[in-house]
Amino acid sequence: MKKIELLAPAGDLERLKINLLYGADAVYFGGYKYGLRANATNFSKEEIKQACNFAHNLNKKAYLTLNIVFHNEDMDSVEEYIDEVVSAGIDAFIVSDPFIISYIKNKYKDVEVHLSTQNSTTNYEAVNFFKAEGVDRIVLARELNLTEIKEIIDKTKLDIEVFIHGAMCTCFSGRCALSNYVTNRDANRGGCSQVCRFSFKTDNNDFTMATKDLNLAHYIKDLIDINVRSLKVEGRMRSIYYLATVIGAYRKIIDAIYNNQLTEEFLSREEQILSRVANRETSTHYLTKEADLHDQYYTGRNEASNQDYLGQVINYDENQKLIKIYERNYFEIGDKVELFTPKGDTITFIVEKLYDEDKNKIDIARHPDNIYYIYLDTDIKIDEYSMIRLIEKRSNNND
Amino acid sequence: MDIIVKPILDNLDSYIKNDINTFLLPLANYSVESTKYYSLDAIKNIKNKYKNINIFISINKNIVNKELSELQEILKEIDKLDIKGIFFYDLAILSYKEKLNLKTDLVWSSTHMVTNYKTCDYYYKKGVKYAHTSKEITKDEIIDIINKSMITPIVELISYPTIAFSKRKLVTNYYKNYNLDIKDNIKVFDDKSRQKFYIYEDKNGTTFILNKLMNGSKILKELLDNNTKYILLKEDLIDHDIFIKCIKNINYYLNNYNKDNNSYNNFIKKQNELLGRNTNFFYRKTIYKVK
Numbered sequence: 001m002k003k004i005e006l007l008a009p010a011g012d013l014e015r016l017k018i019n020l021l022y023g024a025d026a027v028y029f030g031g032y033k034y035g036l037r038a039n040a041t042n043f044s045k046e047e048i049k050q051a052c053n054f055a056h057n058l059n060k061k062a063y064l065t066l067n068i069v070f071h072n073e074d075m076d077s078v079e080e081y082i083d084e085v086v087s088a089g090i091d092a093f094i095v096s097d098p099f100i101i102s103y104i105k106n107k108y109k110d111v112e113v114h115l116s117t118q119n120s121t122t123n124y125e126a127v128n129f130f131k132a133e134g135v136d137r138i139v140l141a142r143e144l145n146l147t148e149i150k151e152i153i154d155k156t157k158l159d160i161e162v163f164i165h166g167a168m169c170t171c172f173s174g175r176c177a178l179s180n181y182v183t184n185r186d187a188n189r190g191g192c193s194q195v196c197r198f199s200f201k202t203d204n205n206d207f208t209m210a211t212k213d214l215n216l217a218h219y220i221k222d223l224i225d226i227n228v229r230s231l232k233v234e235g236r237m238r239s240i241y242y243l244a245t246v247i248g249a250y251r252k253i254i255d256a257i258y259n260n261q262l263t264e265e266f267l268s269r270e271e272q273i274l275s276r277v278a279n280r281e282t283s284t285h286y287l288t289k290e291a292d293l294h295d296q297y298y299t300g301r302n303e304a305s306n307q308d309y310l311g312q313v314i315n316y317d318e319n320q321k322l323i324k325i326y327e328r329n330y331f332e333i334g335d336k337v338e339l340f341t342p343k344g345d346t347i348t349f350i351v352e353k354l355y356d357e358d359k360n361k362i363d364i365a366r367h368p369d370n371i372y373y374i375y376l377d378t379d380i381k382i383d384e385y386s387m388i389r390l391i392e393k394r395s396n397n398n399d
Numbered sequence: 400m401d402i403i404v405k406p407i408l409d410n411l412d413s414y415i416k417n418d419i420n421t422f423l424l425p426l427a428n429y430s431v432e433s434t435k436y437y438s439l440d441a442i443k444n445i446k447n448k449y450k451n452i453n454i455f456i457s458i459n460k461n462i463v464n465k466e467l468s469e470l471q472e473i474l475k476e477i478d479k480l481d482i483k484g485i486f487f488y489d490l491a492i493l494s495y496k497e498k499l500n501l502k503t504d505l506v507w508s509s510t511h512m513v514t515n516y517k518t519c520d521y522y523y524k525k526g527v528k529y530a531h532t533s534k535e536i537t538k539d540e541i542i543d544i545i546n547k548s549m550i551t552p553i554v555e556l557i558s559y560p561t562i563a564f565s566k567r568k569l570v571t572n573y574y575k576n577y578n579l580d581i582k583d584n585i586k587v588f589d590d591k592s593r594q595k596f597y598i599y600e601d602k603n604g605t606t607f608i609l610n611k612l613m614n615g616s617k618i619l620k621e622l623l624d625n626n627t628k629y630i631l632l633k634e635d636l637i638d639h640d641i642f643i644k645c646i647k648n649i650n651y652y653l654n655n656y657n658k659d660n661n662s663y664n665n666f667i668k669k670q671n672e673l674l675g676r677n678t679n680f681f682y683r684k685t686i687y688k689v690k
Contacts, residue, residue, distance in 0.1 A: 038687045038688045068687075069511065069512045069514055070514065070515045070517070070518065071514045071515050071536060071540060072514075072515045072516055072517075072540055072543045072544070072547075074515070075515055075516075075517050096512075097518055098518065098521050098522075099515075099517045099518040099520070099521040102521060119490075120461055121490075122461040122462060122463050122489070123461075123462050123463055123464050123466075123467055123489070123491050124464055124467070125462075125467055125490075125491035125494050125495065126462070126489055126490040126491045126494065128494060129490040129491070129493060129494040130490070141461065143461070143566045144463070148463060148464050151464045152464065170563075170565050170567065170569070171563045171564055171565040171607075172461060172564055172565065172566065174509070174510075174511065174512060175461075175510055175511065175563065175564045176511075176562075176563040176564070176565075177510075177511045177535050177562045177563060178562060178563045178607065180511075180535050180562070180680070180685050181560075181562050181592075181594055181609055182589055182591075182592045182594050183592065184683070184685055184686060185685060185686055185687060186535070186685035186686065186687045187511075188511055188512065188514075188535075189685070189687040190687045190688075191685065191686060191687030191688065195589075198589060200587040200588060200589055200596075201587060201588050201589075201590065202573075202585055202586065202587050203586075205573075205577055207573055207585065207587040207598075209565075209567070209569050286566070290566075290568075291566070291567050292568065292572070293571075293572045293575050293576065295567070296567070296569075296572060298572075298573075298576045
């Protein structure tokens with residue numbers, strides 16, 4: 001049996017590389033047309049080619065979202081676009097429109113089609129319909145529980161993909177036009193303005209329906225056990241630090257399960273890491289129960305900024321024992337920090353010596369986007385794209 | 400052109416008296432986004448009572464595994480009733496049409512997703528006869544679908560538009576959060592856009608309805624010019640007397656179409672007085688790229 005796939009979101013080439021280096025088996029991203037994140041960076045034709053090459057060189061896969069709800073005018077050039085993307089080397093399209101599915105499957109036998117969650121597929125008969133249409137994988141609706149997912153897999157034997165982490169829609173995907181009516185932005189063509197995170201008024205109170213984020217870290221083993229094919233992380237617009245942390249954590253959890261090394265303590269540590277990059281509270285939503293009172297907010301948007309991310313490692317000078325970092329958040333001598341690498345190594349240490357870009361000794365790295373050097377004596381290989389996170393402020397740690 | 404009415408009453412006399420003979424009845428437990436549902440028995444009774452009417456049934460919820468076997472039995476029952484068509488959202492129904500060899504026609508009705516002629520044709524080739532066009536596309540896009548697709552479009556012309564559906568119990572959650580007595584509905588508004596919504600909940604989830612009546616009367620002439628076969632009028636949340644007057648106006652216009660140049664202007668004037676002037680997205684394109 002194939003090892004379960006960890007599928008990560010890529011808003012641009014840098015994020016794509018981070019995801020793959022930190023352990024994703026495959027990445028998904030939007031092209032310059034027809035994706036449901038019209039306002040994300042999205043990939044040009046040349047970038048799609050680079051993305052596919054980068055993934056394939058690591059023996060990994062690249063999927064392109066083509067999951068808008070098409071209007072007549074969108075149909076004019078979609079076939080040409082698909083042809084271009086196939087020639088760039090894409091492994092699969094994520095599609096919601098059955099006409100597009102039939103076009104791709106009729107023309108390209110070797111390119112997979114994954115049915116988007118935009119279709120909100122909720123039962124095995126609908127899965128069987130799409131299986132007969134040649135669909136290779138279904139991204140199920142996020143409203144299903146574990147038993148329902150298992151039954152679908154058992155009765156269809158089709159590859160099933162499940163969302164495990166990230167933001168959740170309040171309504172069924174594809175069944176929401178709130179954005180169209182409130183902001184004139186078409187949710188089903190990539191313009192969703194996240195109206196479900198707005199605060200509305202009733203005669204007496206605020207009315208909000210914003211959902212907490214999804215976090216199924218605790219149920220990865222259950223999802224593996226029922227033969228889910230792919231675990232999907234949401235968040236094409238998220239930061240590289242968030243992606244490195246989330247993908248890195250899930251990679252470790254999955255590997256530990258397959259190596260029979262998953263302990264409560266191990267899982268708890270990874271869940272703690274995940275919780276530190278979360279900018280909202282999380283929940284399991286529908287997986288083990290009906291979503292209820294506790295899965296949403298009642299006071300409008302609830303996003304916290306995360307200041308744990310201290311910076312990205314540019315390189316490590318093994319002779320001088322200096323890490324060169326691109327700083328993102330204030331830190332200082334005495335802070336307890338953790339360096340983590342794409343391969344999953346971590347080094348926890350206290351910042352003892354700190355230098356500015358000209359290698360003058362300083363006490364505090366005050367300015368985001370500046371270059372700093374941190375002294376660290378280690379034999380562990382520190383790869384490009386390693387990152388440093390704060391564990392404990394100097395004022396709080398007694399080490 | 401035939402008018403399909405989605406009524407709010409069990410007794411259909413007042414509609415039939417006004418020359419309506421085609422109805423859309425949402426099936427209880429298997430339909431969503433409606434303020435009125437009909438059990439299969441109620442539909443059978445209606446069918447027995449009114450011999451000469453056409454009935455479409457709506458089965459538009461997202462079906463889950465445990466409902467599939469009962470759904471099959473329901474579909475077999477419906478197939479015996481000489482029903483004109485089933486409005487469907489979930490592809491399980493299309494799958495069962497073939498598997499169970501059902502003769503009842505289907506209406507592709509995936510709410511906001513019926514937006515282009517090529518996908519309409521895809522469904523037509525799969526044996527779907529009708530398509531209930533999205534309310535979020537323009538009049539020109541609808542006309543394009545009418546002219547370019549082989550499917551028979553059903554254009555929703557007058558309704559309080561349903562705009563979103565959630566499996567969550569959002570109304571219950573609201574009342575619980577504020578420790579208020581739980582009701583099944585609530586009205587909310589957005590300060591910036593000044594849009595108001597009627598939100599209500601039943602056992603299948605929560606439906607959002609725009610609290611502004613969509614009046615598509617203005618596009619009726621062009622629909623007729625382009626040989627549209629069906630328009631759909633939904634009565635949910637509309638005062639029954641007003642709804643009946645609206646039907647009378649439309650019937651009068653249909654009977655006088657192309658006979659009198661003033662009839663269109665008079666018709667629009669009357670309908671605007673009755674229903675307001677919200678033409679929804681018929682003349683307004685949505686955007687999706689923000690510069």
